[in-house]
Amino acid sequence: xxxxxxxxxxxxxxxxxxxxxxxxxxxxxxxxxxxxxxxxxxxxxxxxxxxxxxxxxxxxxxxxxxxxxxxxxxxxxxxxxxxxxxxxxxxxxxxxxxxxxxxxxxxxxxxxxxxxxxxxxxxxxxxxxxxxxxxxxxxxxxxxxxxxxxxxxxxxxxxxxxxxxxxxxxxxxxxxxxxxxxxxxxxxxxxxxxxxxxxxxxxxxxxxxxxxxxxxxxxxxxxxxxxxxxxxxxxxxxxxxxxxxxxxxxxxxxxxxxxxxxxxxxxxxxxxxxxxxxxxxxxxxxxxxxxxxxxxxxxxxxxxxxxxxxxxxxxxxxxxxxxxxxxxxxxxxxxxxxxxxxxxxxxxxx
Numbered sequence: 001x002x003x004x005x006x007x008x009x010x011x012x013x014x015x016x017x018x019x020x021x022x023x024x025x026x027x028x029x030x031x032x033x034x035x036x037x038x039x040x041x042x043x044x045x046x047x048x049x050x051x052x053x054x055x056x057x058x059x060x061x062x063x064x065x066x067x068x069x070x071x072x073x074x075x076x077x078x079x080x081x082x083x084x085x086x087x088x089x090x091x092x093x094x095x096x097x098x099x100x101x102x103x104x105x106x107x108x109x110x111x112x113x114x115x116x117x118x119x120x121x122x123x124x125x126x127x128x129x130x131x132x133x134x135x136x137x138x139x140x141x142x143x144x145x146x147x148x149x150x151x152x153x154x155x156x157x158x159x160x161x162x163x164x165x166x167x168x169x170x171x172x173x174x175x176x177x178x179x180x181x182x183x184x185x186x187x188x189x190x191x192x193x194x195x196x197x198x199x200x201x202x203x204x205x206x207x208x209x210x211x212x213x214x215x216x217x218x219x220x221x222x223x224x225x226x227x228x229x230x231x232x233x234x235x236x237x238x239x240x241x242x243x244x245x246x247x248x249x250x251x252x253x254x255x256x257x258x259x260x261x262x263x264x265x266x267x268x269x270x271x272x273x274x275x276x277x278x279x280x281x282x283x284x285x286x287x288x289x290x291x292x293x294x295x296x297x298x299x300x301x302x303x304x305x306x307x308x309x310x311x312x313x314x315x316x317x318x319x320x321x322x323x324x325x326x327x328x329x330x331x332x333x334x335x336x337x338x339x340x341x342x343x344x345x346x347x348x349x350x
């Protein structure tokens with residue numbers, strides 16, 4: 001193997017210059033802000049809040065849309081920056097958007113259950129919108145874990161939901177090729193919850209990181225080429241800020257979520273109970289739009305697609321997004337193609 005010392009020296013000089021420019025770029029940068037689309041707090045209960053995105057023009061669809069994200073990460077990824085905001089694009093397309101903020105939990109919240117979140121907070125927020133908008137039904141959207149919760153809610157309260165849209169939501173956890181679905185079958189969730197009470201977000205994030213360990217290294221290698229570009233650097237820092245914002249998960253909610261869904265796969269088997277009631281997916285009879293990502297290494301698309309055969313909806317449609325899990329929220333195609341298609345589908349059923 002031969003090495004060209006002149007090329008190595010040239011590369012070292014180039015890299016050093018980029019690092020020096022990057023240092024200057026970072027010095028001149030302002031604060032890193034996410035979730036900047038204007039919104040107003042309209043409802044709260046305990047640590048849970050609901051915001052209404054401000055509109056400058058009347059919505060094309062007057063029936064409100066309530067969006068729920070996963071509890072592990074913050075919903076800010078849906079509004080990461082002005083030109084990468086799924087929420088802003090849906091607003092621009094004519095929807096009247098509200099969003100749930102699950103808040104930050106402490107050890108005092110360790111006994112909160114899935115019933116508290118779905119029968120309690122989510123149902124109270126839905127009823128608040130129904131009353132405020134003088135409507136019997138609202139549109140519901142859910143992303144990832146928030147999509148699973150929204151599906152369960154729609155099965156229990158179909159009379160309150162006009163349409164249901166879920167994005168990259170897990171329903172069938174039988175795929176043992178997915179490490180995220182395999183691990184919970186071999187961990188002692190009861191011992192974990194009993195020991196720590198609330199599950200640290202960093203603990204769960206480390207599991208996600210192990211799905212593709214090289215990603216945490218490659219992103220920094222790729223960053224070297226962008227050190228002197230302030231826009232690219234700010235985009236990188238926004239994503240890193242969101243990824244590092246990891247709320248803890250209430251233990252009792254986590255216990256049931258992992259044991260009944262990830263481990264025992266009760267939802268698709270028709271055995272999942274919430275508040276003493278069996279969650280029957282056949283009772284999901286409202287129009288349903290199911291968005292999944294074709295290259296999702298977190299939620300395999302088969303896990304999402306399986307629910308299509310289990311629900312009672314006659315008006316149901318799939319949207320295959322050509323990308324990965326996060327790309328559904330922040331990718332260019334999300335802005336140009338997905339959000340307009342979703343908004344059009346909802347408005348047609350408004």
